[in-house]
Amino acid sequence: MQSSNFRLWFAAALVYTFLYIPLVIVVAYSFNDSRLNAEWVGFTLFWYETLFNDKEMLIAARNSLVIAVSASICATVLGTMAGLAIHRYKLKVLPILVFTPVAMPEILLGVSLLLFFLQVLNLTLGMVSIIIAHTTFCIGFVAIIVRARLQGMDWSVFEAARDLGASPWQSFRHVTLPLIMPAVVAGALMSFTLSIDDFVITFFTKGVGEPILPIQIYTMIKVAVTPEVNAISTLLMLLTLVMIIIATKLDSGVLRGDASQ
């Protein structure tokens, strides 16, 4: 048992190293005073300075932020409804529609939405088409999280509220919503991260006008790699990390509130 435990630890350590070395290298080279991502020359903040003077990149970041906020609001509202409906009622069609976009390769959703926007809606591709596309695949993630939370709860609480004469809206507003709030917030943060991170679907539903962050990064990687990419990568990692910490804090805070009630 002792030796097999050691073997497991060794294998696990290798996998963790494999998972983290690339990220460490990206962060380290963002502070490297060299145009090449080859060897360590010296510490510099030059690449961050370049980044903050890159107008195109700043506009792209702002656009991506607008898209992520809009898409996560839409997806959270629709996804919470879907999660509630799937949990409460025996529905056949809705679960398939909600969960399929999560499970299938992203390229299929990207391609079909591209055809739909151009042929049927005759929409000029841009921010609106990207927001719609992101909402479509984020709904499923929110619904999964909300439903998981509902599954762990005692339905009699809601029955009690209704028996005491609360209208459906009142019982939702004062009983259901506070109880599922951690899941709703987690779903919103997850949608935000997924949206700001998404490359494939954005790639198909973007227009030609506005720069979008993942597309901008893709172009830099394909055309001319400079450590500016490392700098933007590091900042994005920091942003996600902060969001995760906020989510955990919020979640446990609300959970404590639950326990005291």
Add this chain to the structure above:
Amino acid sequence: MTKEKTKGGRITKWLVSGPPLLFLLVFFVAPSLIMIVTSFRYPGEFGGLAPLVAPAGEVGGEYGLTLEAYQFFLSSSLYAEIFLKSFGVAAATTLICLIMAYPLALLIARSKKRFRNLMVLLVVLPLASNFLIRIYAWMIILGPESGLSHFINTILGVFSIAPLTLLFSPFAVLVGMVYVHLPFMVLPLYINLEKHDLALLDAAQDLGASSWKRFWRVTWPLSLPGVFAGSALVFIPVLGMFAVPEILGGTGDILIGNLIKDQFLGTRDWPFGSTLSIMLTLAVLSIAGLATWLARQSGGMKYAE
């Protein structure tokens, strides 16, 4: 239950399920149907589509519906080869992910409860960094100027073997695919392994089974539902992936995803691109069906999910 049957209950039901249903009917079902129709149309002269009905005064020409795109798909073995190659890459990625993820998932499942969440978090955390950046990191590691390349080529030099190029090769594509999808294999495996009753292993040990035998006769068969779930979660997205070959692969490393992308953003042959997408959908559906069936067959019903 009784409340649902009242009129008010029905209204509430539609108020809650209606908006997401409507949104997904318009932005998921309709686009999928459009894609199917597009695969039966003629490509336009300058990309896009030819009109369904001939413009007034025009005689002949290619209008209406056709099987041309499907015939084109079957006419050349090139496309079948790319599909086969994509299946090969997906299978290899799945196998490597399984070999790497299993010991880790097992270790997490057997660790003390208070460490488990942290260990799982450490597996998922890399997913929080940008998808393109995770691929780009391997451009640095496998690049010709990297320490790894120098190291490998120095060793090869000792045996006077010509230097290797790691980046822009099928090897780099495989590394990228494994890196991006590994967490999706660890999670379902862990969820399954965590539910195992360790008393079974104790019983096997009392009956004199070696640790190797205990693994193959007890742990592995019970974990099969997790293995199939994880395999589906890796295999399916790899099958449609175009960004990894695009960034880490060479000119010859084309998979289904790249082929589809080119039809829409390169040559602009929409009907053929739609046909390829439908073929990919069929492949994904059969893989998902197979994984579900295998997970059911593998017995461990009470450990399923």
